[in-house]
Amino acid sequence: MPGSLLVISAHAGDFVWRASGAIALATARGERAKVVCLSYGERGESARAWRDGLALDEIKHLRRSEATSAAAVLGAEIEFFDAGDYPLPESAELVDRLVRVYRDVEPAVVLTHPPADPYNGDHPAASRMALQARVLAQAIGYEAPGDPLGAPPVFFFEPHQPEQCDFRPNLLLDITPVFEVKRQAMECLPAQRHMWDYYTDLAVRRGVQLNRNAGPNLGRTHGTRAEAYVRLFPQTTEVLA
Amino acid sequence: MPGSLLVISAHAGDFVWRASGAIALATARGERAKVVCLSYGERGESARAWRDGLALDEIKHLRRSEATSAAAVLGAEIEFFDAGDYPLPESAELVDRLVRVYRDVEPAVVLTHPPADPYNGDHPAASRMALQARVLAQAIGYEAPGDPLGAPPVFFFEPHQPEQCDFRPNLLLDITPVFEVKRQAMECLPAQRHMWDYYTDLAVRRGVQLNRNAGPNLGRTHGTRAEAYVRLFPQTTEVLA
Amino acid sequence: MPGSLLVISAHAGDFVWRASGAIALATARGERAKVVCLSYGERGESARAWRDGLALDEIKHLRRSEATSAAAVLGAEIEFFDAGDYPLPESAELVDRLVRVYRDVEPAVVLTHPPADPYNGDHPAASRMALQARVLAQAIGYEAPGDPLGAPPVFFFEPHQPEQCDFRPNLLLDITPVFEVKRQAMECLPAQRHMWDYYTDLAVRRGVQLNRNAGPNLGRTHGTRAEAYVRLFPQTTEVLA
Amino acid sequence: MPGSLLVISAHAGDFVWRASGAIALATARGERAKVVCLSYGERGESARAWRDGLALDEIKHLRRSEATSAAAVLGAEIEFFDAGDYPLPESAELVDRLVRVYRDVEPAVVLTHPPADPYNGDHPAASRMALQARVLAQAIGYEAPGDPLGAPPVFFFEPHQPEQCDFRPNLLLDITPVFEVKRQAMECLPAQRHMWDYYTDLAVRRGVQLNRNAGPNLGRTHGTRAEAYVRLFPQTTEVLA
């Protein structure tokens, strides 16, 4: 039985720019993928809508609608916690909701924000809650439906200014086969049209780097698209490669 | 065609304690494995032989013989550069010899010492030369027989006092199926009998840690044996796991 | 007048595996030792009891009873805050209770968890509260009985996966004379029988490392048992050694 | 039998500013102290003499004479390798000479420069050679008179711009009882008169910090003088304090 993918992000758009390649790869393999958006990013990530004069509820509705479309393009489920952003408040209740998602999804792989971001405090807050909930879900003594979780690996996706966030990729994921799907998902977010090319360029850049680290047989040199990740826990394997 | 494994170590015994699990796994899969010992460890790693009054040549012969036996148990080729130890001298000539080995073996995976070790300067020296030679071998303009090398991943094997060497494992290799072979290889080095149990205990300890990081399905809880490694370059992959 | 030892741990069992050598050494010298367990570890560290079908209260009672026995073996006082675990909640009230303990015990030495542990959020939480309370207890203006605290040194004891917790020992404590006492204390925790040998092996391993760092006269080579610590603040001394 | 102190410094003046408190404490306890100056600092540390128009030999003679006087004040032996400075060349020959000093002095404690200093490449070069020689001297197979060395602890003394050299003190040495001796030793170097007050102020500053880390009983608050050090290897001890 194929494993599931769980993506926990602070705002409605994060998973699209940073992890939709990984999501599309998973669903293309027939795996379940679920995205949890802790907030809509209604205050901190919706500058254009505020400048256009929309009200808070309209902005939340807009962001929800865009993210839902993007998830549909990717073949992923999506759930919105509507916990508020700027700041995203950390609480035992939110963490408990995440524990329940872990127990339900039983993810084989978890994606979330890296734990440092001096430009956006919601990202580390989401990361801390995602990691804490994962540990709590592992305990048989934690009261929540479902079985205790195993130890799914956690990967941090790429922040906007990686070096300032101590983000040093230790994994480059080849998303070439699904890059057009990622592009389509990005185009579901028209208010951030300037990001479409920005993250396309980034995929090219990470693709070049992937080719430079691609192992003994360096065949492809053009056209590779990649996403960068940081693996948190040690990889466990039976084969070095 | 399966890839080859290249192991570059400072002294004759290093590969046995630190990497023979990985070697045995590779040869069990039918892959070529080659070990290069830059020195015999005749001065720095042969205290008992010196105390027993052996002469330098006798010690080198003894170490060569033991390491050759261990390699045979593991099904690996072995080559001795006899460059001297304590200190292992770094030189362009030694690096060039390593380039030629890289071009010949065309390794899919490279193992060597980590770059820091305050207890033994030969280990970082070996590491630096192994890494420099790998880069040189990649250049079509470097004059040596064979084709330019690809970009085989490099893994650092575990030093004796890992925390003091900034060794933070990011990969745990399951060597359970071949642990008895590793034990046999260790027993080819009778002068360091106290190390047999020491590295057996370490394999148990790393095995416990492997189980704690083993992914979504935590089945095994006893009997796992593991070796710890640090992957130097970003992993490249098409599947997050 | 000999100083006191204060040990602050997240769960009921932590002090046994990680610091009972230091405790036994202190009580053997006639010093007071006090252990504070912020929780019983009833949810996160009692998997077997949950699998055996015990109720929450039964588990807390069991853990309390075991830890009390272990403390008795070590000659230490023990106090349980019963603050809950998984998660251990951080609060001003808990910190205030710790301040009062500091003012009462007037410790010469403080032991607690290191501040990072991606496998268990309760450990860093306990560490943060232990350190914050120590600073507050130093202020004459903080309202609590007793005199302002001096500046007792703090040592972090060893986590389960040291490298993943950024734990780089800078002190190795020779616990050879009291190792049998530590073993007895561990045997007070029968539900974690597999840990007895695990932490015995660790004491051997740290003992080997102690011998390799033991100063100008390297006499002993077998039988040394040690615990590893990280000293947080600079050592102050009148003699370099 | 009290242990010996070995100080290895790049230039003739380094030991005076950075470590003469530790030296004076050792000799006051009746211990042997030996200083090795790898160079006279004739090119890089003698700006005034060059501006005064002295010739190279005159400068070397002057520096030798001043350092000899300072060592005499401290009660320490001193040996000059005259290896040249700016740059201090690293070589197997220099390291071998240091090995012979280690084997002769059998130090209980070793002091040298920290391994990073972007302002002065001779300091890291001296540090690397001091550390390599210590390891070589430990090997019974290394050909040099005397017995194999034990594992004397190494302490790095304070560079001129500590934060830029990654120098984070983990030991503060109380030199109050011998501070006047240190001042006298400094005054043996008249060409660097501005340093006398500079390093007196530093001793005050480190003294204030010592008091803030002084353990459970914070008695003294004025008059303490201290030197800062970084301990390289883990401390080994039978008592936490």
Add this chain to the structure above:
Amino acid sequence: MPGSLLVISAHAGDFVWRASGAIALATARGERAKVVCLSYGERGESARAWRDGLALDEIKHLRRSEATSAAAVLGAEIEFFDAGDYPLPESAELVDRLVRVYRDVEPAVVLTHPPADPYNGDHPAASRMALQARVLAQAIGYEAPGDPLGAPPVFFFEPHQPEQCDFRPNLLLDITPVFEVKRQAMECLPAQRHMWDYYTDLAVRRGVQLNRNAGPNLGRTHGTRAEAYVRLFPQTTEVLA
């Protein structure tokens, strides 16, 4: 129009010791400078007053009065949040008050504590709130009077024990022209008379370091006074210098 300077400190005295040179430089240029003291430092930084038997309200009044005098000497505005210290509680309300200050002052430069200080938890708490408020104030969607903030650079001022706080200065500010003003400001705090000389000596020390990093023309060698800072975000410039 010249920019404004905003200084956010945990206690009433912090800005005087650590940043009054920068403040005096700004006001001497005719710029607005505003200091926010989150607490009076009434419990943790007023040991003498407590020993003298003053009541809490008297101490707060005293500290307010002293800090107000120092701000007047510097030509700066000052505002007291009276949020309490030891511990300084972190809360959404405090952060929101800071957001309003940011929106009002529209600072061109922000100064606050560095994010680590094992000796005083209030300093990191102030730092975290200052940084979070800055990010929130940038969002058009955050409800507070005024325009969204730009991206003013943030500089951390120097803690008491810099190396223990991971404080590695990357900017040395020449405060020679206003040093006498800083001294006067310090003398507004008579209860901490011993700090006057301590921070004068520090200004000399940082001044010596400034001269050693002063660029292509090293003219001055005496009399320079400096304050050390850490710039948090990348400098943006049109000229390398």
Add this chain to the structure above:
Amino acid sequence: MPGSLLVISAHAGDFVWRASGAIALATARGERAKVVCLSYGERGESARAWRDGLALDEIKHLRRSEATSAAAVLGAEIEFFDAGDYPLPESAELVDRLVRVYRDVEPAVVLTHPPADPYNGDHPAASRMALQARVLAQAIGYEAPGDPLGAPPVFFFEPHQPEQCDFRPNLLLDITPVFEVKRQAMECLPAQRHMWDYYTDLAVRRGVQLNRNAGPNLGRTHGTRAEAYVRLFPQTTEVLA
């Protein structure tokens, strides 16, 4: 008198991709700019020429010619040391040649490679020699024509895979006004045509980041082009900004 810019690079092409914006800005201000290429990059950076069957001398001639054209476009002087690459050998002679350049150019600003690059050992070798020569050139006692050097700031330019080289930019240089000149300079290197767009995209990416860190007035949002640098020594200044 405006200061000079000195750029020290390992291979003939490095300065074009990584620093030609800074060079063009300097020459546009009427400042002298000098580039030193330690080698032509004939073995390690000329894969296409080797595949095309050129001989070593032809390749060196080609690289020299291209780099000379690029320097001419930028208005910079260029000097080739022809020291060989892959590996670039470190030697006292090369360092001495660099000292003489420093003494001649009297740079106000120095640019070179960062000290870590696991993909190319020549880059760190060039960096080490550039930094060592700078320190030697400062010493009045070092025998070379010219006056002792001051303390020009050093900036590391961006490597190809920044995160893997521990390259964390702390300065973003706005090169918008000269970007077309940089593009022209890049187009002087036709064999690496794929790099033209790659480094154009990078300039856009660093430009976006510059805008996000641009201080209190965030005006521009499109069209900014930037180069990223790491400042090695503390900035010295009289104004915080």
